[in-house]
Amino acid sequence: MTLTIFFFISLIIAGIQTAIPFLVNRSVIFGVTIPEKHLQNETLLAYKKNYAKLVGLLSIILLAGYALWSLIQTATEEQIVIGGILLEFVIILFSFSLYFYYHGKTLKLKADKQWTGNLKQIRVADLSARSRDEMLPWQVFLLPIIITVGVIGYTLLKYDLLPQQIPTHWGPNGQPDAFTEKTLMSSILMPLTLFVMQLMFLGIHLGTKKSGIKLSGESTEASRQRQLALRKYSSWLMFFVSFLITVLLSFFQLQIIHPDIISATAMFAIPLGFLVIILVSTIVFAVRVGRSDKFTIETTEEKLTDSDDTHWKGGLFYFNKNDPSIFVEKRFGVGWTINFANPIGYLIIFVPLIAILVFSFL
Amino acid sequence: MIIRIEPESEVPLYLQISNQIIEGIAREHIQPGQSLPSVRTFAADLGINMHTVNKSYHHLEQKGIIRIVPKSGAIISSPQDFNEASLERLKNDYRPLIAESLVVGMSNQQIQELVTSMIEEFKSSKEETQ
Numbered sequence: 001m002t003l004t005i006f007f008f009i010s011l012i013i014a015g016i017q018t019a020i021p022f023l024v025n026r027s028v029i030f031g032v033t034i035p036e037k038h039l040q041n042e043t044l045l046a047y048k049k050n051y052a053k054l055v056g057l058l059s060i061i062l063l064a065g066y067a068l069w070s071l072i073q074t075a076t077e078e079q080i081v082i083g084g085i086l087l088e089f090v091i092i093l094f095s096f097s098l099y100f101y102y103h104g105k106t107l108k109l110k111a112d113k114q115w116t117g118n119l120k121q122i123r124v125a126d127l128s129a130r131s132r133d134e135m136l137p138w139q140v141f142l143l144p145i146i147i148t149v150g151v152i153g154y155t156l157l158k159y160d161l162l163p164q165q166i167p168t169h170w171g172p173n174g175q176p177d178a179f180t181e182k183t184l185m186s187s188i189l190m191p192l193t194l195f196v197m198q199l200m201f202l203g204i205h206l207g208t209k210k211s212g213i214k215l216s217g218e219s220t221e222a223s224r225q226r227q228l229a230l231r232k233y234s235s236w237l238m239f240f241v242s243f244l245i246t247v248l249l250s251f252f253q254l255q256i257i258h259p260d261i262i263s264a265t266a267m268f269a270i271p272l273g274f275l276v277i278i279l280v281s282t283i284v285f286a287v288r289v290g291r292s293d294k295f296t297i298e299t300t301e302e303k304l305t306d307s308d309d310t311h312w313k314g315g316l317f318y319f320n321k322n323d324p325s326i327f328v329e330k331r332f333g334v335g336w337t338i339n340f341a342n343p344i345g346y347l348i349i350f351v352p353l354i355a356i357l358v359f360s361f362l
Numbered sequence: 363m364i365i366r367i368e369p370e371s372e373v374p375l376y377l378q379i380s381n382q383i384i385e386g387i388a389r390e391h392i393q394p395g396q397s398l399p400s401v402r403t404f405a406a407d408l409g410i411n412m413h414t415v416n417k418s419y420h421h422l423e424q425k426g427i428i429r430i431v432p433k434s435g436a437i438i439s440s441p442q443d444f445n446e447a448s449l450e451r452l453k454n455d456y457r458p459l460i461a462e463s464l465v466v467g468m469s470n471q472q473i474q475e476l477v478t479s480m481i482e483e484f485k486s487s488k489e490e491t492q
Contacts, residue, residue, distance in 0.1 A: 121370050125407035127363045127392065127399060212406030217366060308409065322411040324402050 006084025031315015
């Protein structure tokens, strides 16, 4: 069971890492902006293909090796877990080293061929883009929060029913395998953690909504499609994940209060189903957003570029202290990254994490 | 309506924004009564400082092109909102430009033609959008 879970998670990580060059913003190759008319340059296409081939090949070898090792060796549960985590890290590390290698090569190619030699730098905004923004209204994120508050209230109400030992960890078979002493804090720790996570989701949603819709000067239409798709689908995905986690953890909490409410099979099947649904929706999200700007579009004859490369350190980290945006679209990968020069981003991400840590040590 | 700015141009950013908004109104890409985005969203979209957008909005407000209404934001004025004072100010703005045109040797007719062709250009793009 553990093997299957780790195998499939690693498989999906490997799949996404391999496909990344084909899912990212069309005019950004390995974190470097490339003028529209050079996007089909053969060397660049070869870089993308070689990257995908190398990551794909290594992943297949590692995944096969991992599966064989754990099956033949009859490795222990713990060894499988450690092996699985190592496997994921190696795939991610390898693809990032390759990324940096090709980032350097692409930068050099761009400089050698003088693609931006006499191009004008421009920034573009569409005054009407906001009216087509289909992000969910922030109020829907209150729904899971209300459920959580209800669960906390119910737990306090039924405090006497709770067992003396509160489960804090569940094994892969869905049965609790670690416990802690019953206190007011430990009895609501799980829904409280959930509550903080939901606040973080809400914060990320609001931060994304307030962030800029960044358009490319050369392919305004394609970049608008992509920005709007990314905003819409990421708000859907985040609400969906927030809702699923709420359902899952609320069930667990209710199961602590009323041990017979869920059968042992369900305790085993629900988290597994949860994992599968999350993974599938993440893939659907990545593909939807990744394909949103891949249609052929008219290219402008003007000599323009919107290369924002100066604000992107290593093509990965966005530092722009003038930009009030809290989140910006990733350059390598599908999704968002924070504007590292804007302290509000750090607040939204780190304050909830610290709060959760503090709660668990109280 | 699309706004394009050039960070490396000699024209200050706030002026580039103001000028494009005024042109946008002349071309009827944005109509009187419509509102401009908030300073924060506009600055975030362009990835520039909020002060720059703020300066541009105040510049437009001074000219009477927009009205800044608390809570509803920046609203495009309609032609009836302008008065003698606006015309007087425009006359003063034309003055140095026309003087400069004469200095570089443009004839009366050339200046007239230039003005007419620009008006034509704005009007034609107006028809395109309709």
